[in-house]
Amino acid sequence: MTGWSPDMAKAEDRDSGTVALHRIADALERLSPVPAPSADLSSGPAFHWTGKAMQSIENFAPLPLDMLSGIDDQKARLLENSRRLANGFAAHDVMLWGARGMGKSALVKSVVRVLQQDGADLAMVEAGADMLESLPELFAILGKTGPEQKGRPFILFIDDIGFEEDSAAPRLLRSMLEGGAAQRPANVRLYVTSNRRHIVPRQMAEQDDPVNPRDVLDDKLALSDRFGLRMGFHVASxxxxxxxxxxxxxxxxxxxxxxxxxxxxxxxxxxxxxxxxxxxxxxxxxxxxxxx
Missing domain, CATH: 1.10.8 (Helicase, Ruva Protein; domain 3)
Known part of the structure; x- marks a missing residue:
């Protein structure tokens, strides 16, 4: 009968450790399942960016554009800018600001839909305002879609954007819009809605800033200035x-x-x-x- 030896104890310890590691790995896999693959961006009218993957928006059916009333000037300007983007021409990033419930987000979606119905190969990608840190990755993805990797035209839509005081996000967004190393590609334009005209909150205390109140103001206005087309929406009469x-x-x-x-x-x-x-x-x- 073979007796016990230190080598046998070590082998048992190794086997027990291996089993424990496998159990831990299985538990982690159950807690963090493999993410679903991203949707195919070469076709489809609209998508949602989760921060890690793209999801196709099913039943994309905005209100018909002609049913949005009281904002005729805004409709004409946004439609023209979006048509330029769809045709591969120079187009602006857009900020739609103003009163709640006046059709800012509805207008963006309706414009996208009417151009698609006219035959434009244009798509909308919706991203949450809390996804700004992932936008460089998203821009890289959107810039390499379509024929010969030239990029299908995309409107990246962020609804109800806003920032807390002292947030670093406005500077990140400014850098991506203009002047940074990770600018958005030519086939993508950013459309955002905000209840504030200048997006970043302003405080009365800025008037008494001992450093230079103009510098503080200029820094806060710098983000809204990056949008070539800014349209106001006011309370309806x-x-x-x-x-x-x-x-x-x-x-x-x-x-x-x-x-x-x-x-x-x-x-x-x-x-x-x-x-x-x-x-x-x-x-x-x-x-x-x-x-x-």
């Missing part, structure tokens, strides 16, 4: 608000009373495109109709 509702109601075969529509807005403290649409949803519900 009563006339524009009712015109929005009339446009929607006519499209869906609904009727309404102006007094009731104005009361709806008064109760919500807002006259905007979003409020108008919510009222139309209410009208359809009352009439037992669907807006699908």
């Amino acid at each position: 009563q006339e524009d608000y009712l015109a929005m509702i009339a446009r929607y109601a006519d499209a869906y075969g609904l009727s309404f009373e102006s007094e009731d529509a104005l009361l709806w807005a008064q109760q919500r403290g807002s006259r905007s495109g979003r409020t108008a649409w919510q009222y139309v949803v209410e009208l359809a519900g009352r009439a037992g109709k669907s807006l699908a």
